[in-house]
Amino acid sequence: MLVVKPAASKMLRESSKFPILLLLLGVSSTRALELPSPLQRCQPEDQDCLIAQVQSYFQHFSQGIPELKVPSLDPLELGVVRALNNDPSGALSFNLVLTNTSLHLLSKAQLTSIKGFTRDLSKPLKLTWILSAKNLEVHATYDVKGKIIMLPIVSKGHVVIRLNDVQTKSRVSAVPEKRDDGKYYLKLTEHKSVSKVGSGNFSMSNSTNINPALADSMLSVLNNDWEALSADIQPRITEAYDRSIKRIIESLWNAVPYDDFFNIV
Numbered sequence: 001m002l003v004v005k006p007a008a009s010k011m012l013r014e015s016s017k018f019p020i021l022l023l024l025l026g027v028s029s030t031r032a033l034e035l036p037s038p039l040q041r042c043q044p045e046d047q048d049c050l051i052a053q054v055q056s057y058f059q060h061f062s063q064g065i066p067e068l069k070v071p072s073l074d075p076l077e078l079g080v081v082r083a084l085n086n087d088p089s090g091a092l093s094f095n096l097v098l099t100n101t102s103l104h105l106l107s108k109a110q111l112t113s114i115k116g117f118t119r120d121l122s123k124p125l126k127l128t129w130i131l132s133a134k135n136l137e138v139h140a141t142y143d144v145k146g147k148i149i150m151l152p153i154v155s156k157g158h159v160v161i162r163l164n165d166v167q168t169k170s171r172v173s174a175v176p177e178k179r180d181d182g183k184y185y186l187k188l189t190e191h192k193s194v195s196k197v198g199s200g201n202f203s204m205s206n207s208t209n210i211n212p213a214l215a216d217s218m219l220s221v222l223n224n225d226w227e228a229l230s231a232d233i234q235p236r237i238t239e240a241y242d243r244s245i246k247r248i249i250e251s252l253w254n255a256v257p258y259d260d261f262f263n264i265v
Contacts, residue, residue, distance in 0.1 A: 035260045044117040054111045062107035070251040074107035078240035083233045094146030101140040109133035119264045121176035136163040157207035165198030183257035191246040
């Protein structure tokens, strides 16, 4: 019969906490981290399984995975977004800067297609996936300078941009790398998306340096001319989305081996 003395028992309890402490302190170890539960392994070619695991990730890890240093998905921090419309003949021209920008409701989106994962890790992977969202919201602090119907506008405040019926197609490139632990990891080299938005609208609050009548006129022009404005604003939001999603994927792929995402034996 094995008898564990109090001092030894304490050492065992403390040692069991050590891997958690390493993760919290951000200290790397040679041991690969496993796929977080409740995610499950898939066959690389099993698209239905892959879609189900992405949706499971959206459901269970929308706030990120702090112990793996994976950032939040919902809200998705977009940072600074800049958009410019300098058409002198238009009803509205502006230089718009969005700060503290975040994308909301992304965890409610649906992955409809995902392709490109393979058992052959001797060459780079070319991946594509398509994401559909009924509603998304961009929240930000705005600073705009420009004109509306020949009247100058200089205003700051809070803005919510609502995007409806959004479809985003992403093309991703990744290079397999074999590490000292004998496992393969994916190094993300490119993430580029193209988005289509069915419709959108703006709402603004706490606006400064602008009289209420002009603020109402600005909103009216913004919301009635969405299709024209989306050509200036939507691509900038998509670029910020790419940067932020890339950070999430990089963090996850850097922590968890390709071998643990898939059954490739």
